[in-house]
Amino acid sequence: MPIVSRRDFLERSAALAAAGFVPRLPDALYDTPSPVTDAPVRARPCIVSSSNGIRGVKVAYDRIVGGEDPLDAVIAGVNIQELDPDDQSVGVGGFPNEEGVVQLDASCMHGPTKRAGSVAAIEDIATPSLVAKAVMDYTDHVMLVGAGAKKFAKAMGFKEQNLLTEKTRQDWLRWKARLNANDAWLDHDEDVRIKFSTGTINMNAVTATGDLASVTTTSGMAWKIPGRIGDSPIIGAGQYCDNLVGAAGSTGRGEANIKTCASFLIVEFMRQGLAPEAACLKVLERVVAMTETRLLNANGRPKFDLEFYAVAKDGRFGGATLYSGGRFAVCDEKGPRLEEAAFLYRR
Ligand code: ASP
Numbered sequence: 001m002p003i004v005s006r007r008d009f010l011e012r013s014a015a016l017a018a019a020g021f022v023p024r025l026p027d028a029l030y031d032t033p034s035p036v037t038d039a040p041v042r043a044r045p046c047i048v049s050s051s052n053g054i055r056g057v058k059v060a061y062d063r064i065v066g067g068e069d070p071l072d073a074v075i076a077g078v079n080i081q082e083l084d085p086d087d088q089s090v091g092v093g094g095f096p097n098e099e100g101v102v103q104l105d106a107s108c109m110h111g112p113t114k115r116a117g118s119v120a121a122i123e124d125i126a127t128p129s130l131v132a133k134a135v136m137d138y139t140d141h142v143m144l145v146g147a148g149a150k151k152f153a154k155a156m157g158f159k160e161q162n163l164l165t166e167k168t169r170q171d172w173l174r175w176k177a178r179l180n181a182n183d184a185w186l187d188h189d190e191d192v193r194i195k196f197s198t199g200t201i202n203m204n205a206v207t208a209t210g211d212l213a214s215v216t217t218t219s220g221m222a223w224k225i226p227g228r229i230g231d232s233p234i235i236g237a238g239q240y241c242d243n244l245v246g247a248a249g250s251t252g253r254g255e256a257n258i259k260t261c262a263s264f265l266i267v268e269f270m271r272q273g274l275a276p277e278a279a280c281l282k283v284l285e286r287v288v289a290m291t292e293t294r295l296l297n298a299n300g301r302p303k304f305d306l307e308f309y310a311v312a313k314d315g316r317f318g319g320a321t322l323y324s325g326g327r328f329a330v331c332d333e334k335g336p337r338l339e340e341a342a343f344l345y346r347r
Contacts, residue, residue, distance in 0.1 A: 041210035044315025046332040049077065049203040050251045050307060052087060054338060056080045057331035060205055070205035071110045071213035075129050078217050081201045082127045085165045089199020092126045093165040094219025097226045100172050102163040104128040105220055105233035107143075108136065111212035111243030116142050120233035122149040124160040129217040131158060132233070142235065146227070175223055200232055202239055202249030202309055210313045214239040214247040214263075221254065230254025236264035245271045246313050248280070252306035252321075256295075260286050266310050276310035277318025277342050283308060284322055284344050301345055323347050 045064050047057040056077030063073035082091030089095070096102045106128035107118035117136025119128050120143065131153045135144055144152050154160065164172075177185040200218035216238035220230045231254035232238035239249035240263035248266035250257050257263075262283050269279035284306065291302050302322055309328050311317045319328035319341040326341035 041313060043206050043208055043210040043313060044332060045206060045208045046311055046315045046317050046330065047074065047077065047203060047205050048309045048311045048317045048319065049074075049329040050201050050249075050309060051327045051329050051338055052081055052089065052199070053077055053201050053203050054329040054336060056201070056203060057329045058336040060203060061331035061336070064205055064207045069110075069213070070112075070207050070211050071108055071133065071215065074203040074205045074213055074215045075108065075133060077203045078129050078201045078215055079127055082129060082217055085167075087199070087201075088168055088171070088219070088222075090201055090218050091128070092161070092163050093168050094163060095168060095199075095222030096164055096172050096219070097224045097228070098176075099226055100164065100169065100176075101226065102168075102219055103224075103226065103228075104163070104218065105229050105238070106132045106215070106217035107233045107235055107238055108132045108215040109213065109235065109239060109241035109247070110136065111241045111247065114243065116235045118143040118233045118235060119149040119153075120145040120229040121227055122146070122153065124150060124163060125153045125158050126161055126163060127158070127217075129215050131156070132215070132217075134158075143233065145229070145233075172223070200230075200238075200251040202232075202251055204239070204241070204247035204249055204309060204311045206247070206311050206313060206315055210243075212241045212243050212247045212311070212313065214241040214249050216249045216251075218251075231257035231262070234258060236261045238263065240264045240267050242267050242271070244313065246276065246311055248276075248308060248310040250306065250308050253302075253304040256287050256291065256302070256304060256306050259290050262287065262306075262308065266308060270310065270312055275318060276312050276316055277320055280308035280310050280318055280320035281342055281344065284320055287322070288344070307341065318342065320344075 047060045060073040060077035081087045085093035103121040109116045117132040202216040204214040216232045218232040241247035248263040307321045324343040327338040
């Protein structure tokens with residue numbers, strides 16, 4: 001491959017830009033010294049997660065300080081929510097699609113070995129995070145979807161089960177009944193309004209030697225069109241991890257995340273020297289800039305929320321949301337706790 005010097009590249013880019021072909025990237029993008037290193041480091045072990053991971057961060061932290069692999073640790077952390085029927089954002093009890101079928105998405109990355117795995121729209125398997133890891137461990141692929149993902153899971157020994165709990169089925173029925181006053185489903189006035197809600201768990205780890213891992217698992221957007229997949233199973237959107245830099249993940253409106261490759265971008269901004277929290281905020285600004293008009297309110301702000309979580313290779317961590325009031329879970333030497341997330345807009 002011909003070697004292009006930085007000067008050649010910039011001159012060529014400028015010429016193309018002048019001719020109207022490509023916008024030239026700001027010089028700062030090239031001039032920022034890269035803080036990354038592949039030398040062994042000593043880091044502060046730390047787990048960062050969405051707030052529903054408050055139990056899981058402790059489990060994952062204890063595992064990494066006990067010497068366990070960071071990806072196994074965070075998957076053990078998110079398994080708690082996947083198997084908890086009361087968490088309606090993930091796994092057993094997760095909100096179904098518009099036809100009442102629970103379809104789950106999950107992905108993971110293992111920093112030390114630079115591998116990734118993912119499953120999308122998988123049905124009847126409670127722990128898609130583990131199926132995503134099995135895709136990573138046992139196949140030459142990164143992503144399996146739908147019926148193929150389920151078939152693979154069964155071949156790997158995962159057990160089929162009904163994921164639709166009675167409570168979640170009742171919520172789905174109420175949503176369905178209230179969808180359209182003129183359809184054949186009778187409304188029940190005593191019913192509370194069921195929101196078009198989202199939820200997910202993302203968890204990221206850094207060990208004492210600076211090894212990183214990330215995982216995200218979800219039932220996705222409630223009442224979605226069958227086959228819809230969100231950001232969670234997309235490597236670089238729902239989560240991303242580069243063992244030289246850090247790991248990041250997301251919860252909230254997946255469609256907004258996907259368009260910005262948000263987790264990848266957070267890690268890239270950390271690579272350029274931003275602290276985790278600053279990197280999350282900078283990507284939220286990008287999300288706003290990429291939001292279509294129909295999703296902006298009268299103040300030009302998004303009508304949805306999106307939450308980011310990030311950890312750097314040295315153990316620094318951060319979380320940020322579009323709107324104030326968000327919290328995220330952390331566990332380090334100070335123990336498990338919820339921290340206030342930084343935000344772009346006060347509610
Ligand atoms: N990000 C998930 C999705 O869009 C949902 C969520 O986190 O609330 O599928």
